[in-house]
Amino acid sequence: MEAKIIEEQEYLIGKLSSLKGTQSSDTFKLVVGGAVSNIFEAYYVAALKALLIPGYKYLPWDPIGLRPLQLYERQAREFFRSEVELHRKSLDINEPRDYIDTFLIEGIKNGNSLFSDEEELCSTISQLYIAGYDTTSTTLTWALLFLVNYPQCQDKIHEEICKTVGSRAVCWKDRVSMHYTQAFIQEVLRFSGLTGSALSHVCTADTVIQGHSIPKGCRIMANLYSTYHDESVFPESYLFKSERFLNSDGEFVKPTGKQMLPFSLGKRACLGEGLARTELFMFLVSIVQQFHFTAVGETKSAEEGIDVFTHSPLPFKYTFCARE
Numbered sequence: 204m205e206a207k208i209i210e211e212q213e214y215l216i217g218k219l220s221s222l223k224g225t226q227s228s229d230t231f232k233l234v235v236g237g238a239v240s241n242i243f244e245a246y247y248v249a250a251l252k253a254l255l256i257p258g259y260k261y262l263p264w265d266p267i268g269l270r271p272l273q274l275y276e277r278q279a280r281e282f283f284r285s286e287v288e289l290h291r292k293s294l295d296i297n298e299p300r301d302y303i304d305t306f307l308i309e310g311i312k313n314g315n316s317l318f319s320d321e322e323e324l325c326s327t328i329s330q331l332y333i334a335g336y337d338t339t340s341t342t343l344t345w346a347l348l349f350l351v352n353y354p355q356c357q358d359k360i361h362e363e364i365c366k367t368v369g370s371r372a373v374c375w376k377d378r379v380s381m382h383y384t385q386a387f388i389q390e391v392l393r394f395s396g397l398t399g400s401a402l403s404h405v406c407t408a409d410t411v412i413q414g415h416s417i418p419k420g421c422r423i424m425a426n427l428y429s430t431y432h433d434e435s436v437f438p439e440s441y442l443f444k445s446e447r448f449l450n451s452d453g454e455f456v457k458p459t460g461k462q463m464l465p466f467s468l469g470k471r472a473c474l475g476e477g478l479a480r481t482e483l484f485m486f487l488v489s490i491v492q493q494f495h496f497t498a499v500g501e502t503k504s505a506e507e508g509i510d511v512f513t514h515s516p517l518p519f520k521y522t523f524c525a526r527e
């Protein structure tokens with residue numbers, strides 16, 4: 204996985220290097236989202252809007268322009284099917300290359316009918332893209348906003364990069380000596396409030412939690428946002444302070460238990476937390492290693508975000524130059 208992220212890192216740096224002059228945060232988000240982002244971003248946003256309006260798809264006209272959903276959905280499905288076909292043709296059951304290979308091999312080796320179902324495979328890939336693309340690229344866009352809003356944070360991260368990584372490619376184990384950078388990422392996850400609530404879940408049995416009875420069949424959504432601003436855990440919670448995650452020796456201290464839950468909790472908590480944390484760390488370090496970012500015009504704060512499914516920053520402008 205790390206090797207794949209390093210590959211993507213090179214793509215990201217190459218793409219950013221080709222941009223000149225003042226940039227918008229939207230461009231940054233598309234670049235970090237990768238080459239396939241256009242189709243998935245549009246598909247995802249349109250799909251979500253349509254899901255939020257029951258019966259919309261049955262209207263004979265398209266009052267708020269959601270019809271492209273069908274087109275994006277078709278394009279995404281066609282893309283997944285062609286990828287599955289390519290994998291099937293070049294499959295070596297002893298050498299799985301990725302998720303699609305592993306899924307196909309499970310169907311062949313163990314005869315599990317679920318793993319022979321192409322529709323199931325396409326729908327799983329689609330869910331992974333939807334769950335992983337917007338969350339990670341929006342968090343990195345928030346990180347960029349905080350880098351330009353708080354240049355002193357950017358300088359401290361760069362200082363750590365010079366001491367630990369130098370000019371070579373960053374790797375996941377570098378985080379062990381990069382306490383400030385880890386604290387900054389944790390503060391970005393907290394302060395941005397990207398995931399205000401968990402997904403909707405259904406209670407499978409009558410339950411009592413702290414004296415409150417929750418009947419079977421009741422829908423539940425955990426309020427994750429409340430954990431970001433619990434003043435008893437995070438004093439002055441409306442200030443951006445990476446140092447709150449450092450101890451007196453300057454070491455990173457990860458919040459424990461239920462103190463802070465950007466990836467939710469319980470059995471249905473985020474499946475991609477490990478991947479997300481690796482990407483956030485490696486992408487952030489590689490861009491600050493290569494470039495110095497500066498705000499252009501009025502800066503934006505986290506309270507002013509846009510809420511669709513995740514809390515995204517309002518579009519902002521920035522500029523950047525290559526470091527010596």
Ligand code: HEM
Pocket residue numbers: 330331332334335336338339342397398400401402403465466467468470471472473474475476478479
């Ligand atoms: C900063 C990045 C990310 C954040 C903050 C995040 C957060 C979350 C949250 C809050 C949930 C809802 C859990 C619940 O309902 O209790 C979730 C679910 C999920 N996430 Fe993530 N996520 C991130 C990145 C990723 C990535 C990179 C992937 C994988 C490619 C991923 C895959 C999933 C999946 C598959 C689920 C559904 C799990 C289930 O229903 O059992 N996420 N995520």
